[in-house]
Amino acid sequence: MSFGQFEGFFLDTCILLPHPLESMMKACSDFLKEAASQCIISSSIKTEALDLIERSHIVIVLFIHDPLKSYLESKGIKELGNRDGKIIADFFSEQKAQLRKHHYTKSNIQNEILGAIENYVASQLHSLKKGKKLPIGIFLPALAAELAVVKHKMEAPFKGGIRCEEIKPNDSVLSAVVISAIMGNEQRARCPSSCLSLAVPI
Amino acid sequence: MSLSNEKISDNLELVRRSIPFPQRFEYEGDTINKTFKDYKTAIIDTVNVNLKLLDELPPLKTLNIEDVKKRLRKIVEDMLKQDPVFEKSVEIGRYADDIWKYIESYFREIFEYHDSIRKHLDSEIFDVCRMFFNSDLPMLFLTTIEDAILIEKDYLDAYDKLIHKERLKLLLSRNNRKKFKQLCDAHNRWIKPFTERMDKLEQTRTRLFWYTDFNNSATVDEIFKVKSIRSNALDMEIIQGFIDDLRKQVKEMETLIAPKMQFSFFMSYEKNIGARSIRKIMELANVPEG
Numbered sequence: 343m344s345f346g347q348f349e350g351f352f353l354d355t356c357i358l359l360p361h362p363l364e365s366m367m368k369a370c371s372d373f374l375k376e377a378a379s380q381c382i383i384s385s386s387i388k389t390e391a392l393d394l395i396e397r398s399h400i401v402i403v404l405f406i407h408d409p410l411k412s413y414l415e416s417k418g419i420k421e422l423g424n425r426d427g428k429i430i431a432d433f434f435s436e437q438k439a440q441l442r443k444h445h446y447t448k449s450n451i452q453n454e455i456l457g458a459i460e461n462y463v464a465s466q467l468h469s470l471k472k473g474k475k476l477p478i479g480i481f482l483p484a485l486a487a488e489l490a491v492v493k494h495k496m497e498a499p500f501k502g503g504i505r506c507e508e509i510k511p512n513d514s515v516l517s518a519v520v521i522s523a524i525m526g527n528e529q530r531a532r533c534p535s536s537c538l539s540l541a542v543p544i
Numbered sequence: 545m546s547l548s549n550e551k552i553s554d555n556l557e558l559v560r561r562s563i564p565f566p567q568r569f570e571y572e573g574d575t576i577n578k579t580f581k582d583y584k585t586a587i588i589d590t591v592n593v594n595l596k597l598l599d600e601l602p603p604l605k606t607l608n609i610e611d612v613k614k615r616l617r618k619i620v621e622d623m624l625k626q627d628p629v630f631e632k633s634v635e636i637g638r639y640a641d642d643i644w645k646y647i648e649s650y651f652r653e654i655f656e657y658h659d660s661i662r663k664h665l666d667s668e669i670f671d672v673c674r675m676f677f678n679s680d681l682p683m684l685f686l687t688t689i690e691d692a693i694l695i696e697k698d699y700l701d702a703y704d705k706l707i708h709k710e711r712l713k714l715l716l717s718r719n720n721r722k723k724f725k726q727l728c729d730a731h732n733r734w735i736k737p738f739t740e741r742m743d744k745l746e747q748t749r750t751r752l753f754w755y756t757d758f759n760n761s762a763t764v765d766e767i768f769k770v771k772s773i774r775s776n777a778l779d780m781e782i783i784q785g786f787i788d789d790l791r792k793q794v795k796e797m798e799t800l801i802a803p804k805m806q807f808s809f810f811m812s813y814e815k816n817i818g819a820r821s822i823r824k825i826m827e828l829a830n831v832p833e834g
Contacts, residue, residue: 359826360819378807398825400683407677451828458828462821479770483673490669490690492818495808498698501798503807 350382350505355391358383358499378504385508388500399493403486405459409437414478423475424468434460462489586634591620643718651711658700665693672753679773681756681783688787691794692749695801699742702804706734737800745793752786 357374361367374381413433414422422429434456441452466485470476476484500506511519595613604612624630669690676686710731717723760777761767775783 360816360823362820362823374807394826394829395822396687398822398829400687401825402821403686404683411677455825455828458821458824461824462817465817479674479677483670483677486673486677486686487666487670489818489822490673490687490694491666492816493822494691494694496819496822498805498808502698502802502805 350380351377353381353383353387353504355387355394358391358504359496382505382507383500385506388506391500392497395493395496399489401455402459402462402489406463406482406485409433410463411478411482414482419478421475421477422467422470422481424470424472427464427467430460430464430467582638583631583634586630586637587621587624590624590630591617594620644715647711647714647718651707654707655704658704662697662700665697669693674770675753675756675773678770679756680775681773682775684787685752685756685783688790688794689749689752692745692790695794695797696742696746698801698805699738699797702801702806703735703738705806706804707731741793741797741800745790745797748786748790748793752783752790755782755786 672689760773
């Protein structure tokens with residue numbers, strides 16, 4: 343395939359990020375094993391993906407850092423074990439209730455973001471050895487430390503191994519896209535930053 | 545003439561004085577015994593090389609072959625025992641053997657050392673998270689130091705992959721001094737920009753951590769202890785300066801390391817709950833509002 347001066351397979355973010363479906367993951371993995379050297383990512387895709395990974399990671403860590411830590415401290419909880427799931431569930435229920443009260447929207451996005459964070463915290467708690475209790479001063483930083491490594495692994499395919507090209511669109515094409523976007527869409531099509539900021543009710 | 549000057553005796557000395565490289569000796573025990581055993585084995589091997597040569601001769605007409613063998617064995621043995629050149633060849637053989645062992649040990653040590661460094665870096669990530677969770681520091685403080693630590697791990701991975709290849713080339717070229725030197729020079733050339741930047745990066749990271757920790761310690765006994773970190777004990781402009789420096793150095797390192805990195809693919813997030821959560825939030829951030 344030829345795209346002007348570039349030749350190869352242009353990859354979208356979803357090809358390089360983990361998938362929920364094993365079969366999809368295998369298909370992408372097989373394709374990349376075979377053709378990674380002929381693949382290209384555009385610099386805009388790379389920037390967007392890295393930015394999204396970074397901001398999603400920050401959302402989780404900040405949430406653990408402030409509301410969760412403060413909640414546990416306010417309840418006088420000093421350590422957590424794998425049977426303390428109810429404490430975490432109560433905290434997230436409270437957070438969801440506050441969200442409904444203060445940030446009423448038609449969408450359920452903030453709720454789902456809270457759900458994703460809850461999943462992470464609860465799963466890590468359940469993965470602790472039976473009977474073993476960890477001080478929250480260890481458990482919470484460990485959650486963040488593990489997430490930092492995961493984030494870095496998710497960023498890796500965008501940072502090395504695949505050729506990245508900066509493609510500057512032709513001015514006339516760019517103008518046409520901007521005009522059609524203004525005329526055809528009065529609402530903002532995407533608002534990632536507002537979604538993410540609301541997820542952390544600090 | 546140098547040749548005639550060197551020829552002290554009138555005896556014919558046309559025997560093979562060396563055995564081919566590489567020489568492999570398996571020894572146990574102390575160095576003196578080992579060296580002596582090396583020497584004795586080398587004599588036996590060299591005598592055998594000469595006897596084998598005798599076997600390859602057409603049948604002798606006048607002499608009994610067994611008598612010749614016996615005599616030749618004695619002559620070669622005596623000659624070798626008095627010959628400093630032969631002794632030198634045994635010594636060189638030992639070096640050749642040692643180079644192999646040294647290269648093997650060197651690389652084994654390097655890989656083990658890197659594994660320890662990786663564990664150490666993991667522990668540093670946890671320490672900085674712990675510091676952050678006991679503080680009111682900005683998130684950028686945490687992510688910048690984490691990125692600086694993780695790029696060091698990437699560097700170690702890339703370094704290990706490359707020296708795995710170099711190791712094989714060095715072992716195959718251990719008897720070729722010129723080629724061996726070329727390989728070492730090539731290694732030093734590619735490694736130099738990495739080590740220089742990595743040193744700088746590690747220094748900046750350490751300065752940032754120390755500045756934060758020391759300025760939140762009332763006494764010297766408190767340094768490096770887990771404690772509450774307050775940003776009002778710090779000059780945040782200085783902190784920002786360190787963060788900016790470190791971010792710049794991480795970016796430089798990423799650019800430098802990118803061509804050396806092999807494509808690594810994150811497997812299904814079903815197996816990693818952290819990846820699933822990040823991925824989920826990424827998807828939600830892309831959902832149209834309304």
